[in-house]
Amino acid sequence: MATRHLIRTIVLQSLYEWDFYKKNADLSQVITRNIDEFGPGIDEPQFVVNMVTGIVEHLKELDETITRVAPEWPVEQIAIIDRNVLRIGLYELMFADHEEVPPRVAINEAIEVAKAYGGVNSPKFINGVLGTVYKELIESGKLVDTPKPEKTEEEKDEEKSE
Template sequence: MSRRLARETALQVLFQRDLTKEPFIIAEEIQRWAKEFVVPEPSKDFAQELVEGTIAHQEQIDQTIASFAQDWTINRMAKVDRNVMRLATYEILFRSDIPGRVSLNEAIELAKRFGGEESAKFVNGILDRIVESAVKAEQKGADVSSKATSNP
């Protein structure tokens, strides 16, 4: 399974959703984008988990990103950057099977590939603080997701 291809597929679906604001069936959109990227079946399943999880927790994810993005609102961010960070923040806060630093590094690669010239630095700056907060919360035994949303 290629998790990178799955993340690329998930990003495309999240970006499309953010751009069009139209409802769609996630599984159908995963299939459509996976066909374009030639994504193997196990990676499609992972992409679907990522999209569904990100959408299900989007309000909390956006609050977390906003709390760590000094002088930036979610709506002011480039759509690619915003969705790369949503995807990575979902992984960091809600996927204990994926180390935070892995999610951070994958997000930087996605930002380099799909974002603008400064996207990787921007994404890294915010996500690094989210990962640090999550690690501290985990060390203290706190609920990582609630800890991250309460930390500026």
């Protein structure tokens, strides 16, 4: 598992636990325990801390975005995994350094985490919400669309053989 993918998984685990306990858990203890348990020796433990604390700091804005984009799904009624995968993806789209985490990578990573930990419809739901916000950010000029990277010859050959 790639380091950043593992980090997002630890972020999800930490947010899940914090959210499950109605935001009453000691977040720093939760993060430390999850890093120790799920990611001993990861290269960037501070990335986990920064991401979780950033999400919590922007929680109101992230949840308002979810409510605006998916009004038929009140945030508190979205499955706890999906709710927190959305928060991770939205945080990376709206507040992260896009040089470090390109928007398309943030969306793809959120979808992959949803595939691994969410329900059968989670990836489609996550993709729909994040895709809508991505388009809004581009249209508003807050984000510059980056073209998909060209596939290598090896990737093209792999697709043909599938």
